[in-house]
Amino acid sequence: xxxxxxxxxxxxxxxxxxxxxxxxxxxxxxxxxxxxxxxxxxxxxxxxxxxxxxxxxxxxxxxxxxxxxxxxxxxxxxxxxxxxxxxxxxxxxxxxxxxxxxxxxxxxxxxxxxxxxxxxxxxxxxxxxxxxxxxxxxxxxxxxxxxxxxxxxxxxxxxxxxxxxxxxxxxxxxxxxxxxxxxxxxxxxxxxxxxxxxxxxxxxxxxxxxxxxxxxxxxxxxxxxxxxxxxxxxxxxxxxxxxxxxxxxxxxxxxxxxxxxxxxxxxxxxxxxxxxxxxxxxxxxxxxxxxxxxxxxxxxx
Amino acid sequence: xxxxxxxxxxxxxxxxxxxxxxxxxxxxxxxxxxxxxxxxxxxxxxxxxxxxxxxxxxxxxxxxxxxxxxxxxxxxxxxxxxxxxxxxxxxxxxxxxxxxxxxxxxxxxxxxxxxxxxxxxxxxxxxxxxxxxxxxxxxxxxxxxxxxxxxxxxxxxxxxxxxxxxxxxxxxxxxxxxxxxxxxxxxxxxxxxxxxxxxxxxxxxxxxxxxxxxxxxxxxxxxxxxxxxxxxxxxxxxxxxxxxxxxxxxxxxxxxxxxxxxxxxxxxxxxxxxxxxxxxxxxxxx
Numbered sequence: 001x002x003x004x005x006x007x008x009x010x011x012x013x014x015x016x017x018x019x020x021x022x023x024x025x026x027x028x029x030x031x032x033x034x035x036x037x038x039x040x041x042x043x044x045x046x047x048x049x050x051x052x053x054x055x056x057x058x059x060x061x062x063x064x065x066x067x068x069x070x071x072x073x074x075x076x077x078x079x080x081x082x083x084x085x086x087x088x089x090x091x092x093x094x095x096x097x098x099x100x101x102x103x104x105x106x107x108x109x110x111x112x113x114x115x116x117x118x119x120x121x122x123x124x125x126x127x128x129x130x131x132x133x134x135x136x137x138x139x140x141x142x143x144x145x146x147x148x149x150x151x152x153x154x155x156x157x158x159x160x161x162x163x164x165x166x167x168x169x170x171x172x173x174x175x176x177x178x179x180x181x182x183x184x185x186x187x188x189x190x191x192x193x194x195x196x197x198x199x200x201x202x203x204x205x206x207x208x209x210x211x212x213x214x215x216x217x218x219x220x221x222x223x224x225x226x227x228x229x230x231x232x233x234x235x236x237x238x239x240x241x242x243x244x245x246x247x248x249x250x251x252x253x254x255x256x257x258x259x260x261x262x263x264x265x266x267x268x269x270x271x272x273x274x275x276x277x278x279x280x281x282x283x284x285x286x287x288x289x290x291x292x293x294x295x296x297x298x299x300x301x
Numbered sequence: 302x303x304x305x306x307x308x309x310x311x312x313x314x315x316x317x318x319x320x321x322x323x324x325x326x327x328x329x330x331x332x333x334x335x336x337x338x339x340x341x342x343x344x345x346x347x348x349x350x351x352x353x354x355x356x357x358x359x360x361x362x363x364x365x366x367x368x369x370x371x372x373x374x375x376x377x378x379x380x381x382x383x384x385x386x387x388x389x390x391x392x393x394x395x396x397x398x399x400x401x402x403x404x405x406x407x408x409x410x411x412x413x414x415x416x417x418x419x420x421x422x423x424x425x426x427x428x429x430x431x432x433x434x435x436x437x438x439x440x441x442x443x444x445x446x447x448x449x450x451x452x453x454x455x456x457x458x459x460x461x462x463x464x465x466x467x468x469x470x471x472x473x474x475x476x477x478x479x480x481x482x483x484x485x486x487x488x489x490x491x492x493x494x495x496x497x498x499x500x501x502x503x504x505x506x507x508x509x510x511x512x513x514x515x516x517x518x519x520x521x522x523x524x525x526x527x528x529x530x531x532x533x534x535x536x537x538x539x540x541x542x543x544x545x546x547x548x549x550x551x552x553x554x555x556x557x558x559x560x561x562x563x564x565x566x567x568x569x570x571x572x573x574x575x576x577x578x579x580x581x582x583x584x585x586x587x
Contacts, residue, residue: 007476014478018389022403025386025452028445029406035424036417093320101314102321110321112574117328119499119570121506122415123535124559127542128331131552158327165324191310212412219414221509222535226543249416249509256420256513261428273420277413284412288405 032277040274043067043267052271058232058246060255060265067268069275071234075149075245076276078235079224080217082153083160087217088210090157091164095209098165099172100194118162126226129155134227141242147229149245155227156217164213171205172198208287215283218249219276225250248276335559342557355546356519361558366523367436367516367531368505368565374440374527375447375504380497382444383451387493390452391459392481411449415509418446422514437527439515446510447500454496458489491580498573502566508535518544534562 043052047067055068094114098107133154134146141150175198183193199206229244232251236243252269259265346360353359386403394400422442432438462485470480486493508516516536524531538558545551 011476011478015393018385018393021382021385022389022394024382025410025448026402026406028448029409031425032413032417032421035421035429039420039424090320090324093317094324097317097321101317110325113325113328115570115574116332116567117324119502119506119566120331121508121535121562121566123506123508123539124335124563125331127538127555127559128334130542131555132334158331161324189306189310191313192306195313215412219412219416221414221416222539226539249414252416252420253509253512256423270420270424273417277417280412280414280417281409284409285405287412288408 036270036274036277039267039270041267041271042262043264043271045267046264047268052268056234058251060268065264067265067271069248069272071232072246072248072251072272073275074235075228075232076218076247076249078237078240078245079149079152079156079228079247080214082149082241083156083217084210084214086153086157087160087164087213091161091209091213092168092206094161095165095168095172095206096194096198099169100190100198114162114165117158118166122159122220122222123226125155125159126223129223129227143242145229145244147227148243149228149235149241152224152228152245152247153241155223156220159220159223160213160217163216164209167209167212168202168206171202171209174205175201204290204293208290211283211287211290215280215287218283219280221249221253225253230254248272252276332563335556335563338553339556339560339563342553343560347557348561351521352519356541357545357547357551357554361534361537361554361561363520363523363532364534364537364558365561367533368535370436370524370527370531371440371443371511371533372501372504374436375444376497376501378441379444379448379451379500383448383497384455384493386448387452387455387459388481388486391456392477392485407449407452410445411453415446415507416512418442419510419513421445422510427514433528434513434515434517434530435528436515436524436531439511439531439533440527442510442514443504443507446507447503450500450503451496454499455489455493458492458496459485461492462488491576495573495577498569498576502569502573505569506535506562506566508533508539511536534558534565538562 052067052069054070055066056070057066057068058071059066098110098114102110129151130147134151136146137143137148137151137154138146179197179201180193183197184190188196224247228247228250230246230250231244232246233244235241235245252273255265256269259269348360348365349362350360351362386407390400390403394403419442422438422445426432426438426441427434430438432441466484466488467480470484471477475483511533515530516533517530518540520530520532538555541551541555541558542548545555
C-alpha cells in the first residue's frame, strides 16, 4: 500500500509519542526507587546500618536518638498476620460462594457489594475502628484501651477482603467448565467437585490473591494509625495482639510531619519507607510470577 | 451418592454461606454507623460554610473545595498519560521484554503502599522540584497513585473492542492511528470513562499521600493558586478524630465529614458501575 511520506511521518511521530508515554510508567517506578533509596540511604552517613536493621528501640526524639527497625517491622508483621488469619478464610470462601454456589443473579448483587468495600476510603475505616470497634474490643476483652493490634487486624482484614475475593474469584472462574463437568459426571457432589477439583486447579491464583492481600494489609496506613495505639515497643507473642503496637506505615505518617527536612530523623523515616517499598515490591513480583505461571499452565492444557 | 457426602456438602455450603454473610454484614454495619450518625450533621450550611471556633463548629466547605481541586488536577495529569500508555500497550506494542517491563511496572505501582507515594511526592515534587507543600505537589502524587487504575481499565476497554473493527478499518486503507482514533477509542470510551471515574473515587479518599505533600490542618481561606496548601475531606476527618481541639464534642462533625466523603466516593463508584452495566448489556445485545 502506498502511503504519502507526510502521512507515514505523522504515524511514526504518534507511535513514538505513545512509546514515550508508556516508557514513562517504567520511569516513574525507577524514580520512586531512586528518590526513596537516596533519602533512605542518607541515614547511614551518620547511623550504622546494622543498628538500624537489628535495633530493638525506636526513640527518634530522645537525646541519643535510636532508629531500630525491629519493633516497627514486628508491629507491621503482627497486625498483618492477624488480618490475614481472618480475611483469607473469609475471602476465599466468599469467592467460592460468588463463583460456584450462588445463583448468578445473586452474584450480580454481591459483586457490587465487594466493590463498595473496596471503595470505602481507609480514613473512614479508621474512623469506624476508632469510634465503634475499639470501644467494643475494650469492653469485651476487658482491656485498658481498645486501640490494640487486634482492632487493627480486624479492620485490615475487612479492607483486604476485596483484593482477596476478586482475585480468587477470577482464578476460580477461569477453571475450564469441562473439568467441573467431568467431576460431576463421575457422580461427585458439587462440594466434592469444588474441594477436589476446582480448588486444587485454582490454587496458584488463590495464592496470588493471598499474597496481594498481605501486600495490601502491610502497606495500609491511615486505618492502622488510627486504631492500633501506636506504641513503638516490640510486641510480645502472642499477648501483643491485645496490646498497643506501631507499624512501619504509621511511624512514617505520624512522624514525617514533625521532622525537619534533611535531618537524620527524616532520613530514618525514608529508610523505613524503603524497607516497606522493598517488602511490597517483592510480594508483587512473587504474585506476578505465580499468576503468569498458572495462566501459562491453563493455556498449555 | 452416599448420605454422608450429602451431609458434608450441606455443612460446607452452610459454612460458606455464613462466611459470605459475614462479609455482607460488615459492609452494612459500617455503612449503618456512618449514615445513621452522620446524616443529622448534614445541612446546606455544613457543606457551604467555613469551620468556626477552632473547627468545633461550622462547616467543611474548604475541605470540599480542596478535594475537588485534587480530583481536577490529578486527573489532568494522569488521565492522558494513562490512556495513551494503554493505547500503546494494546494497539502498538508487540509481546516481549518491553511490554513485560511496562506491565510489571504498572502492577508494582498498583501494589505500592499509599504512604510510599507520599514519601516519593515529598522527595520529588515538594523538595526536588521545589513546588513546596501545595495543591500541585499533592495532585501529581495522587495522579501517579491512580495511574495503574486508569491504565488497567483502559486496557481492558481496548481489549473488548472486537478485532474485526480494526481489520475492517485497516483493510479500507485507514492508517493505524486513524483507526485507533476514529474506531477503537470511541468504542472503548465507556470502559475508559468507568476506569477514570473509579480513580476519582481513589483520589477523593486517599489520605496518606497528601499528608506531607500539601494537606493543611486548618487554613482560614481557600487556596488561591496551585502552589498554596489546602484542606481536604479525608485529612479533615483524620485531624478532627485524632488531633482536634474537642475530639469527643465534635463527633457529629466527624460523622458528617465521614458521610460526605463516603457519599462522594460511593457516588462516583455507583455511577461507574451503572455505566459499565449499561454498556455491557448493550454490547451483549449488539
